[in-house]
Amino acid sequence: MSEKRTRVAVAGASGYIGGELLRLLLDHPYVEVVLATSDSFAGKRVHNPHPNLRGRTELAFSPHDSLGDAADLDVLFLAMPHGHTMKKMPWYLQRAGVVVDLGGDFRLRDPAGYPRYYGTEHPAPELLSSFVTGLPEWHRDELRTADRIAVPGCMATAGILTVRPLAEAGLLDGPVQVDARTGSSGSGAAAGSANLHAERSGAMRVFAPTQHRHEAEIAQATGLPVHMTATGVEAVRGVQVLCRAPLAGGVREADVRAAYRKAYAEEPFVRVVAQRTGVYRLPEPKILAGSNYCDVGFSVAGDGSQVVLVGALDNLVKGGAGSAVQALNVRFGWPETTGLSFPGLHPN
Amino acid sequence: MSEKRTRVAVAGASGYIGGELLRLLLDHPYVEVVLATSDSFAGKRVHNPHPNLRGRTELAFSPHDSLGDAADLDVLFLAMPHGHTMKKMPWYLQRAGVVVDLGGDFRLRDPAGYPRYYGTEHPAPELLSSFVTGLPEWHRDELRTADRIAVPGCMATAGILTVRPLAEAGLLDGPVQVDARTGSSGSGAAAGSANLHAERSGAMRVFAPTQHRHEAEIAQATGLPVHMTATGVEAVRGVQVLCRAPLAGGVREADVRAAYRKAYAEEPFVRVVAQRTGVYRLPEPKILAGSNYCDVGFSVAGDGSQVVLVGALDNLVKGGAGSAVQALNVRFGWPETTGLSFPGLHPN
Amino acid sequence: MSEKRTRVAVAGASGYIGGELLRLLLDHPYVEVVLATSDSFAGKRVHNPHPNLRGRTELAFSPHDSLGDAADLDVLFLAMPHGHTMKKMPWYLQRAGVVVDLGGDFRLRDPAGYPRYYGTEHPAPELLSSFVTGLPEWHRDELRTADRIAVPGCMATAGILTVRPLAEAGLLDGPVQVDARTGSSGSGAAAGSANLHAERSGAMRVFAPTQHRHEAEIAQATGLPVHMTATGVEAVRGVQVLCRAPLAGGVREADVRAAYRKAYAEEPFVRVVAQRTGVYRLPEPKILAGSNYCDVGFSVAGDGSQVVLVGALDNLVKGGAGSAVQALNVRFGWPETTGLSFPGLHPN
Amino acid sequence: MSEKRTRVAVAGASGYIGGELLRLLLDHPYVEVVLATSDSFAGKRVHNPHPNLRGRTELAFSPHDSLGDAADLDVLFLAMPHGHTMKKMPWYLQRAGVVVDLGGDFRLRDPAGYPRYYGTEHPAPELLSSFVTGLPEWHRDELRTADRIAVPGCMATAGILTVRPLAEAGLLDGPVQVDARTGSSGSGAAAGSANLHAERSGAMRVFAPTQHRHEAEIAQATGLPVHMTATGVEAVRGVQVLCRAPLAGGVREADVRAAYRKAYAEEPFVRVVAQRTGVYRLPEPKILAGSNYCDVGFSVAGDGSQVVLVGALDNLVKGGAGSAVQALNVRFGWPETTGLSFPGLHPN
Amino acid sequence: MTTSCPECESSVTLGATPRISEILECGDCASELEVVSLNPTTVALAPNVEEDWGE
Amino acid sequence: MTTSCPECESSVTLGATPRISEILECGDCASELEVVSLNPTTVALAPNVEEDWGE
Ligand SMILES: NC(=O)c1ccc[n+]([C@@H]2O[C@H](COP(=O)([O-])OP(=O)(O)OC[C@H]3O[C@@H](n4cnc5c(N)ncnc54)[C@H](OP(=O)(O)O)[C@@H]3O)[C@@H](O)[C@H]2O)c1
Ligand SMILES: NC(=O)c1ccc[n+]([C@@H]2O[C@H](COP(=O)([O-])OP(=O)(O)OC[C@H]3O[C@@H](n4cnc5c(N)ncnc54)[C@H](OP(=O)(O)O)[C@@H]3O)[C@@H](O)[C@H]2O)c1
Ligand SMILES: NC(=O)c1ccc[n+]([C@@H]2O[C@H](COP(=O)([O-])OP(=O)(O)OC[C@H]3O[C@@H](n4cnc5c(N)ncnc54)[C@H](OP(=O)(O)O)[C@@H]3O)[C@@H](O)[C@H]2O)c1
C-alpha cells in the first residue's frame, strides 16, 4: 500500500452508478478521486445531484471532454449508458492504466450477443476478449493483473452468484428460469414518463418478459440456457432474482447447501440465507441497501424435482459500483473489503 | 328483480375481505346487509375498522354467535381464516339458502389436497363436491343455480384466468411455472411481526418458494402441473402472476391472442392487455385497486418455445369479494356487473 | 333530466386532472364526452395514458386546436397548466355555454394576487369577477346559474373546507398556519428530475416553505391571514392540511364541533372525523383515493389557546375533477352526488 | 486510546434502537459488545431479528436479567420502552460505570413534566439532574465527564438542533410551532394494528395533534414555548421537523444563516442546507438513512415576519443510537466521528 | 332512546332497554361509553384502556 | 480568489483568472452566479431559469 494515493476518475459521475462510485471512492483510504465528469452538471459541486455527499468533498464536475486533459490517471471508471463506450473504448484505454467499465458494452465474450441483445453489431469485437469480468467471486485470479475490467449487470450479478455454484457442481439438469425484480434506480437518472413517480410507484411492471440483456450474461457465466423476465417493483434500490431449475437425479437439499458453502465459505460478500424460521428466511434486498453483500438462498420442492434459488443485492453496490471497487481492491492488492464494510440497515 | 331486497349477512366482517364485501354490498341496489359479524369489534360501528365506510351506513358489528339468531337470511358470506368453516359448514348451511365461502376450505375437489396443502384432513370431504367454484368466467352456468359457492383464492383466480384459456385450447405443452407477487392485504388484518410496517415495507419476501396453497387450485382448474412461488412485494392491494410454460409445437403468438379472445371476448371483467407501446404494456395491479377487472397478457419468447403470461387483479375484489358479488349477481339473475362498475384509478 | 345527454369536452385530457375528469364523466349518466384534447397523444385512444379506462370507451384524443371545430358543446372543462387559460379565456368562452376551469388562472378575485403568487400580471383582470368558485359547499346558490366556474386548487380546497366553518363562526382569533402535504400526482404528468421515482420516492420535500399559490385562495375564502407551507410526501394521490390557529377567548372543543356540524351536517361530501379511539382518528387521505370526500377534524390543545385542524382529500377528485363534476351537477340541477358515489378503499 | 476495548452492553437489544446500537457498536474500533439483552429472543443470534448483522458477529441475546451477572461492564446502553428505566435506574446504575439511557425517562429536568407528558409522577426525581443530555452539539463539555447520559428523543433532537441556534442568537420572538413527520420505525418493533403494513402504508396519521412528549424537550432546550404536532408519514426511517416562529424585528435571512454557521461551522454532523436551486433544497430524511447527520435549513417569508425552519435526520441514528455513540466518543475522548462515518445513500 | 355523549355532545342512540354497565360507542367521536344509571339513562366515558395508535 | 455570494453572503471561490460572464455555483446556497466585473471581481445572481422542483 503506497503512500501516494491511486488517482482515479469517474466518467458519467452525475448518474446513479457514478454517484455510488463517488460515495465509495471518496471514503476509500487508498484512492483519490481527481476527476468526475458530467456535461449537464459541469461546474456544479458533486453534492448537487448527489445530496448525500454534501460536506464530504469540494469536488465539482468537469465536462466529459476534460478527460482528454487529465494527466497521471491510474484508474478510469466508466459509468455511461451502454452503446457509448463500445464506440470510444480505444480512446478511454489511453486515458488510464486501468479501465473499469460498468456498462454492458464489454461484458459478453461472444460478439454475436450484441446484435441479439443490444440491437447492434459490436464495433470493436477484437477488444471483447481483453476484458476480465469484474466479479471477484469467480474471476479473482484474473483480476489481480487485469487492466481492463467489465463489471457484470446488476441482475446478472445476482443471477450468476445465485446459480453458478449449482451449475459448477453439476446439480442442475436443464434450463434456468430467472424471474428478476428491480427497483427504479436500475434504470438510471434520466427522467421519462415510465419513471415518473406517479407511474412507477407501486408498479409491478414486466418491462422485459423475454430477452433481457442480462439473460445473456447469466447464460455465459453458468453455461446453462437461461430464460429471464424482469419486473420493476416498488423500491428505489434492490434487485432480487428468483431462479428455478430442474435438479439432476438424486440431488438433495443438503447437496445444494454444500455447493453454496463450497463456493462461498471464504467469500466476504456472499452470505447463504436459507432459514426455517424468522421473518427474513430467504434473501431480500431491502436490508442490503448500501451494502456490498449478495445474499443467496434456496428451497427444494417437495418432490425434489426442482430447486428454487433466490438471490438479492443492491443494484448500485454489489450490482455495480461495489463490485467495481471490490475488483479494484483485488487488482491493487488491497484488502478486498476496503471501503466496502457498510453492513446495510434494518429496519429499512 | 324483486321489490324486496335480498337479505345478506357477512361473517368475519371486520377483516379485509369482510370489509370489502361490505363496501360492495352496501352500494348494491338489490341487497340489504342485515348482519355483519365480528367478535373483536362487536358493538362498534363498521366504520371503526373500515374508515372508508364512514357516513355510508349505521350498521354495527354483532358477535359471531348472533348468526344463530338471524332470521330470514337469503345469503351468507363467510370471510374467516381457513380451517374454521371446514369444521362448522353444516351449521352455516342452515343459516341461509345460499352460502358463499371466501376461504379455502371448500375450494379443492379432491380431499387429498387438504393434508398436502392445508396440513389437515378435511373433516367434511363429502361436502366438497357440492360447492360450485365462484368464478363466473368458467362456471357461469353452474352458478345460476348454485346454493354453495366457494370463491377461489386471490392468486389462484389470477392464475386460472391467465392460464386456463391456453390450457383449454391445447396450446401449452408441459408444466406451468407461476411466480406470484402479492400486496400485504393478502394476509389479512391480524397484526404480527412479519406484517409490521417497518418489516413489510419495501419487502420482496419469498414467503412460499414452493407448495403455496393456491398452486393446487390452479392445477385443478387447468389440468396442468403447476409449480408456484409467492412473493410479498410493496403494495397493499394487488396480485400479479407471471406464468411460464412451454408452447406446443407450431403455436404462434397470434394463436395465443386468439385463445384469449375466444375465452374472454364477452367477459365484462377480463381484459386482454398486451401492447407494443406505452408505459402499461402488460397487466399491472396498481391501476386495478378497487376494480373487479382481471387483466391478462402474454409475450412469446423469441424462439417460440415458451410463453410468458401475466395476470393482475385486486386481491380483495376480483381476487375475493368482487368475484363473490359477481357470482351472487349470476346466481340471482341480476346484471352481472351490478355494483361492480368502478374502473380503478390512474395514477394510483 | 333530459333524454339527450349534455355534451362535454375536456381540454388537457391527457393530464392527470384530465384523466380523472374522463373517469368520472364517462360513467356519468347525464353527460356524453364528445371531445378530449391532447397534442402529445392526438389520435391515440384515451386508455393509452389512462390505462384504467381500457374497455370503458372507444374515445381517442383530438389535437387541442380541434376545439375550434367542435359544435354544440354544452360544457368545456379546462385542465391545462396555469398561465395558459388566462391568455386564451375569451376564445374558450366561445366554445361552450358553460366553462369550468380547473387551473389557477381565474381563482383569485383580486388581480393583485397574480403578480404576487403567479409571477405575472393577469392579462384579463376584468373577467376575474365573472367566475364563480367551484366549491358547492360554500357557493351552491351561485353555482346553480354559473356559466363560468373556477375550481379551487387541491390544497386550497382542503384548507378552505377545514378552516372556513370556524372562521365564519368567529372562533378563530388570528392568522392560520397551514402545513400542507401532497402526493406526487399533484404536480401533473410532465416528467422531470424532481418527479423521477428514485428522487421523489419517500420524499419529504418542502417545495414551498412560503408563498405557495394556494395560500392566497385560503386567505380569500376565510378572510384570515394565512401562512402556508407545502411538502411533497410519499403518496401518489392525497392531500392533507394541518392547520393551526389561535382560538378566540372562551371557545371550547364543543364549539368547534358544533361549527363543523352547522356547516356540514347536510353536505354529502364532507365528513367530520375526530375520534377518541381507533386507528383512523383524524382525516387521512389514504382511504380517500378515488372518492369525492373531504374529511375534516380537529383537536384543541390542552390549555385551550390553540386549535389544530386537519383536512384530507384526494387531490384529483375533491381537490379537482370531483369538485368540478359536483359543481356541474349543481349547475344542471342533477342530484349532487351523481357519478361521485365511490366511497374509497380500505385498506389501501 | 487503550489497547483493551471498552466493554459495552445493550439492554433492549432486540428492538429497533437496540439493533441500531449493535450495528454501530459492532463496527466501532474501540469497543467490544459483551452483552445484548432480550427476553423474547433469548438464546437466538442477533441476526435473527436484525438480518443486516448476519455474518458480522456470533453474538446471541441473553435474557434481560442476565445483566445482573455481567462483570466488568464499562458502559450500559438502555433501549427499552419508557416507563421502565424510571423505576429501575438505581439498579442499572450499579451495572456499569457509564449508563446511557435512550428512552425518555431521564430527559426532562423538571419533574413536573412527567405527569404532564408521561402521565405519571417520576419515581426518582432526585436523579433527574444527575443526567447529562446526550447531544454533543450543545453539551459537549459536560459529556466529557458524564457518567449518566440521557439521549434526547428523535423528533426532539431534530427540533432542538433546528431551533436552538436561532433561539440562542435571540432571533426569535415568540412561540415555535413544530410540525414533525416520522417514519414507522419511530414506534419500535412491537406489532399492533396501527403499525400493520396495510394500515400504516401511505399514512398521514396525525397521531399527536397536541401534547407530544418531545414538545417538552424542545421547550426545555430552547427556552421558548413550543406547540408540536406529530404525523406518521410513509417511511421506515426518517424524521423531519418543520418549525415556524415569528422573527424578532429587523432580522434578515443573512442573520439566520449566520446564526446557524456560528453554531455549527465546526460540527461534524450538522449541515446547513438551504439552496436556491436543485432538487434537494431543504433537509430531507430520505438521503440520511443510516447516517449520523442532522441537516438543518431555513426560509424567511416574503415580509420577513416569520421564519420557516426545516430539520431532518434518521430517527434511529442521529435521533437515537448515533447520538448515543457520538456522546460515547466524547465521553471516552475518541475522535467524535469514530464509527459514524457512513454518509447516507442517494438515491434511496 | 337517545342521550348525549359526554365527550363530544353528539346524540347517542341506546337500545330499547339499556342495562347498567352496558358499553356503547359514540358514532361521532368513537368514545366508549358506559351506561351508569337508568331513569334517566345516563352514560359516562368508559375507563379508557390506553390504546396505541401510532407513535 | 474569493468573493461573497450576493444571495447568502458566504464566500465563493473563483478560479485564478475569472472571466466576465463566467458562471459559478455558490457552494452554500447553490445559487448560480455570474461574474459581472473584474478588478475587483464581482458576481451577481445569474438570471434564473425557473426550475421546477416538485410542486
Ligand atoms: N443503475 C444501475 O443499477 C446499474 C447497475 C450496474 C450497471 N449499470 C450501468 O452503468 C451505466 C450507467 O448507468 P446509470 O444508471 O448510472 O445511468 P445514468 O444515471 O443515466 O447516468 C449516466 C451518466 O452518463 C453520462 N452520459 C450520458 N450520455 C453520455 C455520453 N454520450 N457521453 C458521456 N457521458 C454520458 C451522464 O452524464 P451527463 O448527462 O450529466 O453528462 C450520467 O452521468 C450504464 O451502462 C448501466 O447499464 C447501471
Ligand atoms: N385477504 C385476501 O386478499 C383474501 C382474498 C381472497 C380470499 N381470502 C380469504 O378470506 C378469508 C378472510 O381473509 P381476510 O384476509 O379477510 O382475513 P382477516 O382480515 O384476518 O379477517 C378474518 C375475519 O374472521 C374473523 N374470525 C377470525 N377467527 C374467527 C373464528 N374462529 N370464528 C369466527 N370469525 C373469526 C375475524 O373477526 P374477529 O376477530 O373480529 O371476530 C375477521 O373478521 C380467509 O379465508 C382468506 O383466505 C382472503
Ligand atoms: N394535479 C392535481 O392534483 C390538480 C388538482 C387540481 C387542479 N389542478 C390544475 O389542473 C391543471 C392540470 O393539471 P394536471 O396535474 O392535470 O397537469 P398535467 O398532468 O401536466 O396535464 C396538463 C394537460 O394540459 C395539456 N397542455 C399542456 N400545455 C398545453 C397548452 N399550452 N395548450 C393546451 N394544452 C396543454 C397537456 O396535454 P398535451 O401535452 O398532451 O397536449 C395535458 O393534457 C393545472 O392548472 C393544475 O393546476 C391540478
Ligand SMILES: NC(=O)c1ccc[n+]([C@@H]2O[C@H](COP(=O)([O-])OP(=O)(O)OC[C@H]3O[C@@H](n4cnc5c(N)ncnc54)[C@H](OP(=O)(O)O)[C@@H]3O)[C@@H](O)[C@H]2O)c1
Ligand atoms: N424508535 C426510535 O426511533 C427511537 C429513537 C430514539 C429513542 N427511542 C427510545 O428508545 C427506546 C426503545 O425504542 P425502540 O423503538 O427500540 O423500541 P422497541 O423496538 O419496541 O424495543 C424495545 C426493547 O425493549 C425490550 N423490552 C421491552 N420491555 C422490556 C422490559 N419490561 N424490560 C426489559 N426490556 C424490555 C424489548 O425486548 P424483548 O421484548 O425482546 O425483551 C426490546 O428489545 C424507547 O424508550 C424509545 O422511546 C426510540
Ligand SMILES: [Zn+2]
Ligand atoms: Zn362522542
Ligand SMILES: [Zn+2]
Ligand atoms: Zn450563496
